Amino acid sequence: MLKNHSIQIRDPFIFPNQLDGKYYLYGSTDKNIWRKGTGFDVYIGTDLENWEGPFPVFRANDSFYSEENFWAPEVHEYRGKYYMFATFLRKDNQRRGTAILCSERLIGPFEPHSIGPITPKEWDSLDGTLYVDKEGQPWMIFCHEWVEVADGEICAVKLSDNLKEAVADPIILFRASEASWPTAFSHPKRTTKTNYVTDGPFIYQAENGDLMMLWASFVNNVYAQGISRSLTGKITGPWLHDEIPIYKNDGGHGMIFQTFNGNLMLTLHSPNKSPNERPKFIKIIESKGRITVLDNELNNQEK
Template identity: 35%
Template sequence: MTKWFLFAVILFMSIDAKAQEYSLTFPVMPLHDPFILADQASKTYFLYTSNVPALTGEKRRGTMAYESKDLQHWSKPVVVFTPPDTFWAHDGAWAPEVHAYHGRWYLFTTLHNEANPIPQAAPVGHATYMRGTIIAVAQSPAGPFLPLKQDGPVPPADFMTLDGTLYIDHTQKPWMVYAHEWLQKGDGTMEAVPLTPDLSGASGPPIHLFKGSDAPWLNAEIVPSARSSVYITDGPELFRTKDNHLLMLWSSYEHAHDVTDAGSSYVETVARSRSGEIQGPWEQLEPLVRGDSGHGMLFHTFDGRLMLVLHHPFRNARGKIFEVSDRGDHLAIVRERIDLDGGAK
């Protein structure tokens, strides 16, 4: 009797400890630009976002990661990357994402340095300064991640860029796809730069993919203004469908808007390459999710379901998860998984 009582107590304590370890849910988790990696080896979901000092105790900018076994209950976040003290930039650390590649794990995140200006007259009258995506490497998805390139971002240093993501083409050639900032371009663009096989830097010049104003649903909503309208391009991610179509998820705003307009709503949308290759040409499809939601990233659950995680609203963002259907030449939302995201509105 005593033996079974002790066993029950130990089992209860073990279950309670596990519940405390995974005690967070989406409504209480700050999640701007969320990215979920499903690690098959450990059967663990890693959710990466920018460091929140109040949650981690780490005051420096960087990347933190939550962990989960079921996509509903998450651990307290742990910092997995901070820029080295002597690094070229220490601000930002936006839009982190982690990719498995040749047996190691690679973090892509965007840093900036306002003290290092880019000497260019911006078309919308904003200051331009060094901003771009870096790549860091680790032996585990839990980090720690160490930068590969020390002297600047992977895209050209005189480009103001953000939200770089990894794409591997049909020849196994790696690329970084990124957004070229509206702050520098006015009409933001999507571009791609080829990478060296070890991802340590660029192996050639970047190529243009498309510009924000190419989206017909966006142009239809333009409101004439005496001031300049801008077209924002954010959050690219490449996805190969079951019928071999190449899609790109990306985000913008519901309509072209004045740089002073705070009322425009964030949108998650999709482009499709007519050639099936990164070079395009690219055609714009209808948005997937509206309602001030965006910067979406796709992942597969351990039982094979395709999911989309994004943030809503843009300010004070929280995560939302949608189940997605691969229709061959496009994606469709099946349902919002309110059982996972807490039904946050």
């Protein structure tokens, strides 16, 4: 068994499987995610603290369209199968993009489903997530990277019913600078002096029907997690941004899930520097569309 403090992982994503009463923890699991990609693993546990694994769920063969930057896998159940949304650096043009893999089982193996990344080929994009609206239309929500556009964007694109391709052009939901809490930074390798990051969008439907989005950026060069909400209840917005991040202790790329005991949890990775990143599980409550952090970095989640 492994404890959370022993698991190096970025971009943690939990799939609570009601069928076997176990949590499946996915994430960026390569020891050096900035270099050659190996694949993705899963950890399996019952209490969010003790884990079996890692078990390999995806390994790329020589014909795969990427061999570098295997990032941020999310696994969603859709029409009886499991779909992994994950980011890869393309071989053909060295641009990052999110593709979709598929498996009959949570433990894989996951195989390529979309024909390469679904995000625009000439864009630097990452961190795609699935959202299915009230009409049953699937969308991918993703980030158009700051490394290309300086002011990072969060975008949405309609997907085909079989999740194999985009069926429309992406639309910009908002830019990072539109929220009050992220701060700008300069980078020695970029000509732009004012840059803002968008990372890890995740869609959450509140009990009162509010459509909310978690996403990450930086506050004075410290990784942080904030929330935005759609004023119309539609993915197309417009989006209103909470003024204060819910987590600003060098952690982000979060998602919300419900435990088998009915508690709401926020998971994210912290700190943000390799190789020290670890999964954090933080108990929260949600009331009238507002999220409150109750405990920080819980060790015994189900008490």
